[in-house]
Amino acid sequence: MTTAETSQLRARRRARARLSNGLAYAVLIVIALIMLYPFYWTVITSLEPTGSVYDPKLLPNGVSGRNYSAVINGTSVPFWRMFVNSVVICTLGVTLSVTLAALAAYPLAKMRFPGRDLIFYAILALVVLPNEAGLIVNFVTTRKLGLLEQHAGAFGPLLNMVSQYAAIVLPSLASIVGLFLIRQAYLSVPLELIEAARIDGAKELTIWRRVMLPLAAPTIAAFAILEFVAFWNSFLWARILPLDPQMLPLSAGLLELSGTFSTNSRAVMAGTVITIIPILVVFAFGQRYFMKGLEGAVKG
Amino acid sequence: MSLGQEAGAAPAPTARRGGQSWRRVARDTLVGYGFMLPFLVLLVVYHTWPVLFGTYLAFTKYNVISPPEFVGLDNFRELAKDSQFWEGVRNSLRYLIVVPVIQLASIGVAMLVNRPLRGIAFFRTAYYVPVVTSFAVVGLIWGWMYQQTGPVNWVLTHLGLMKEPHSLLNNPSSALYAVMFVTLWKGIGYYMVLYLAGLQGIPRELEEAAVVDGASRWQVFWHITLVGLRPVILVCSLLSTISAVKVFEEIFVMTQGGPQGSTYTALFFSYAKAFQDFRFGYAAAAGLVIAVISLAFGVINFRLTRGGKADA
Incomplete structure (x- = not known):
């Protein structure tokens, strides 16, 4: 082959690559528009002061903060209260579910005792057993535990608040996915490290805190982010429970708002924008952990 | 898989000094159960108990106020x-259309990215981004997008896919x-990430x-890419089959089963019977039937995705 022929061939190949890359970008951009435009449209519509609400648009016909002040100040249950509820539920949910799974995974990965394998397989079986009545039975359980009862007296309001937060959070605290993820991370911790700590006289709880937790930190971070997203987004359970209206978290409260506030869709849109922001922030910072956790969760 | 054979798992206690190793097992038992206790208590109350009590409820009449009354197979007969x-089951099965579409689309998107x-x-x-947003938020947003004067109608009419704009969720x-598209x-x-891996x-x-x-290119896709992806396809399509049912x-x-019952799905039936009609036993029975149906479709799906290949 002459040099002219090879360079011609190379040029043709480069042209074809450029064409195929151009096509790929075109498709990528169209899909990105489909994925992101609904969010963008909600943001710009929530900023508009007036006009027909649902029109398709690329830019807002005006910018004002009145829908935001309407949703923040104008609702029967203060919006800040729902935000606080979401923060409390998420904080409790994430810390407790991570702690419980990280504790329980330690003996399952690194100790030997009768019944260990049985418990492990029993937990594994729970994943596939039919749980369609889960909502129903958990509703009954929550009632039977007295978590929905109204308390009287000086500490009544406080007790009501604590027990209703507990009612919302408790059913999702024992995460089987989290247990498997963290157990998997513990398995790769060298046994010699644990033995050495034991010989030095360390208590098991100290070993867990000083050896296991730091070495499993990336997995635990991944799981924590998965849990944050799950707790922030969950709404069904809180909608089904007969909670005091001021106990609703944001995602559930939004649905309530869309009913009572149906005349002002823009204000509800402003509410959804505020609800999404924390998730996007956490996702942006923890994306790498998040993807890792997701893949691990399916493989495990 | 056996637990003991996994890399890094604790080896069986050696019998070198019988007394000490016995003490070691006793200590590990105590400590081990101590570590697992809080997790196990919540797991039993909120995961194991629903499976057991839910199954029992299916054979009872129960309205939460008075104790469950055993009625045998009455719920299932009804x-x-x-x-x-x-009709709910039929709509749930119609929802299976989503499965091949979403799997093909995510394989395509995964290959692109x-x-x-x-x-x-x-x-x-x-x-x-849509994966990490709540269905509460996503449902509201698409509810607005589907309005008669909204963006979806604009696109559909301009592409010539629809003559007159109408409120898509009210029709x-x-x-x-419309709900399937969401x-x-x-x-x-979600599936893109799994296929990408x-x-x-x-x-x-x-x-x-x-x-x-x-x-x-086509041969490479057919004989190498798809074959290499087969384990992922198996898992993903199983997941999406079960969640479609x-x-x-x-x-x-988005619709609460409406309009005119056109989006009334099987699990929505179970929900409505429990929390709107307070017939918890009947709702649990419906849940059990749905579990059986989704299991059946899970098996069918498993057969289909591994079918035709002797080595799978």
């Missing part, structure tokens, strides 16, 4: 004749498909060797 339930292009990380993130002939839109990013597990040399041997959250947020 279900067999309940046309509303079977697997290309070493500049800025590809942005696209991966963008496609994942019995379009509501179910499921698709929200789910693609699968694609990156296929050795590049394999594809390059095939190209050198003169294989066409059990579709509920999007219905709950």
